[in-house]
Amino acid sequence: MSSPELYRPIELTFEGTAAIPTDRTPLTVRLRHAASRTEHVVPGFWDGGTTYRVRLAPELEGDWTWASESDDPSLAGRDGAFTVERGADHGPVRVAHRFHFAHADGTPFRPVGATAYNWLHQDEPLFTQTVDAIAEAGFNKLRFMVFPQGGGYVEHVPTLMPFEKTDGRWDVTRPVPEFFQRLDRAVELLGERGIQADVLIYNAYDRGQFGLDELTEEEDAAYLRYLVARLAAHPHVWWSLCNEFDQLERPDDRWDRTGALLGEIDPYDHLRSIHNWIELYDNNQPWVTHASIQNGSVTTDFGRANLYRDVWGKPVVLDEIKYEGDIPERWGHLDAEQLVHQFWIATVAGCYASHGESFVTESGSLHMVEGGPLRGDSPARLGFLREILEGLDVVGLDPIDKWDDPAHVAGIPRRQYVQYLGRSAPTSWSFRLPIGVPGERVEEGDVFEVDVIDTWNMTVTPVGRRFTVTEVQRNDAYDRVSEPVALPEGAAVALRITRIGG
């Protein structure tokens, strides 16, 4: 408890009785920040035997006090105080600038995610290899499921399950501490490697194998309260309510209520989304912080993914755009060039995307199911994309002339732009920008530098000349004087255009 760090979890341990029903919160801690009078009510949880825990995550520097409350006298009435100092953690990721993300301390976060649905349920060494592989590739978010996966391409059936059974039925009032302690460690491991944990709370892949998709709404809620109490203090947690929610035959309003409950009970207000199969969820629901979308086709051509931004007015993360791999199903046999291409299209649409790999592994499974080493050629290029994004001067890329720019230039007007020329560049590019919006319009005399980015060969080549706007038309601005920029014809090229004066 000495010198807690800003945003880092602080765990309080209590010894109580084992008789407290775990279908409700056994204790809470009221957490107060002296200077700002900020107050959180943080739920605790049972962790086996007579042990109870509460995990605090202070998001402000300075002096905090806490006091426990419970129906159980052995858990109630404890209190304490601590002083929080700034450390190395940037804090939870939040929505920033409407369509983008930043950590609580303001540091922009650009998700370039990976997927290994059933990772949590694998044994060593696969479990650790997976984290090594995605960290080394440069991914900064991992989508994985709490409940195990059944069905095709699943070759490993876990023995450790989240609940005990009572009369042959999962009993959410009896969570299995070992299961959730393993989940704790999994989330911590991702955090240590700089990877956001995109936790899929429910899933549609049970396929009758485990029966965990047959919980009632009340049982789902009890599990949700337990999960949030355990994990929410980790700064790098994102909540994804369900993967392919519409594969489950449930009315949408059940998801509305469960999502709203998640928003209410998480004292730290982590990012919240829900991921679709064929039917899209109403991402205008207030509990949804960003859209998590499955639809590869919006990244196969320009002018599509940006439409999702408009309709929800929230960040759009294209969490399933098909996979690099070699299986017969069309969702699993993209070549690496195509997947990288689709990431760049997502980027200039002002959106983000996630990777998945579907080469058949030795066990007969897929990386996007069980994890393991990555074999594809896209991860290195996606790590390079992440570096490009992290090197931008702007928090995120927005389509400048969102419906009408034939070049689909994205950025912040008069500051910095990215234009992606597709899988096969022409021989040259002449300086041209969309003019921007009133108050942020490119003007004659504005001076820019241009870098040529080879998205596949992972090079950034400054053109080494300056471009000055000589003509501003109704919708476009041009440098009519400078020579065109020679391009590596046929390569998958993007341009970074940065204003340096004028």
Next chain:
Amino acid sequence: MSSPELYRPIELTFEGTAAIPTDRTPLTVRLRHAASRTEHVVPGFWDGGTTYRVRLAPELEGDWTWASESDDPSLAGRDGAFTVERGADHGPVRVAHRFHFAHADGTPFRPVGATAYNWLHQDEPLFTQTVDAIAEAGFNKLRFMVFPQGGGYVEHVPTLMPFEKTDGRWDVTRPVPEFFQRLDRAVELLGERGIQADVLIYNAYDRGQFGLDELTEEEDAAYLRYLVARLAAHPHVWWSLCNEFDQLERPDDRWDRTGALLGEIDPYDHLRSIHNWIELYDNNQPWVTHASIQNGSVTTDFGRANLYRDVWGKPVVLDEIKYEGDIPERWGHLDAEQLVHQFWIATVAGCYASHGESFVTESGSLHMVEGGPLRGDSPARLGFLREILEGLDVVGLDPIDKWDDPAHVAGIPRRQYVQYLGRSAPTSWSFRLPIGVPGERVEEGDVFEVDVIDTWNMTVTPVGRRFTVTEVQRNDAYDRVSEPVALPEGAAVALRITRIGG
């Protein structure tokens, strides 16, 4: 009152006092259908002097009774009965099959709309010429505004205004009967010509000229009640809450409330939408029956407009996709070929579109502002499109393999399909269809006929051979035996593919 026809308005006239404030409903009529026990409470309205009216629109055949209620004894306590018989009217247009429209009697309705915002405020002969022109071209919906338009391209300023002024401010408690009687006649005129009246209730084009966009929310509501009481009995009325709503600086929740009010007070539950400028409205709001969208870019390429269907799960009418014309603004200088092309793209995206014309007229205005004769080359082709749509066996076209079909085939699986090949057809087409969904999958042996539609030259040419599916793959079905269909190379061609057996 003799032999009222199904869906047709019945007007009851009352003589009351002139002292009733018109900021609330002066009387209502309770309308009861004996056999079904259906009941409506229909609001009445003041129509000048001591005259009040209530307009009934029975939507069931058989015996109805009615009784008036009012705080004014001279309006209260009247009653009557009538028997409704089926006539020629198909009744109000409703949402059908989730993404499409049909009249109350089940007859499909395929909107191919026109636009003349300020039509209501023009003098003769322009006023009548407009209706003649759009009816003769074959349009079946007209978007027009109740409040007059100010700003660019508006050359005619009306003298007849909707309200009296009190202390220099519009007084919504004192509507001008002559204004609304003229509106009545305008709506009736459209009905007589088979044109749905898409009534723009508020608009963002006042530009400080009239001050009608400065009404408070309460004043807007008083006007809305009056308008609905007058017009809702017309079967062919559609409500469009506002044109380019987001040009007005109002919080979205004001629109939410006004839209919800509209849904509550319309006894006949007409179609309701709201039309955007740059920011999209949350069309998931329950009061919205269909999305009315401005965004031309979703019809300039395949695979875009269909995304809107997914996110709202409602019909999508692309009510502004730019205009055929010759003005410098890029929203107003499409050539006819391009506009017709965009309508066909909207069609195979499972959406509908509206026409507008922006050649500068002799007065210095535009057709889409004031109306008049049409001069463009697109209207004839859009009339042809409407004929094609009305000749379909299916209520509407849905993308079959909505995100993944490279050919963007639309229709109803195993029944009828339309494929649009774009502005420039190849020399030939080989029979291929997306397989459809489980339960509606194309099977080996299915037999089809194919018609070649030249969308510009307005011809339908049967191929005159039958095609039999010989191979069903994972996603596509083929006739590998038949010769390819020769096409008019370079023409804007669509194919109609109809199953006739197998």
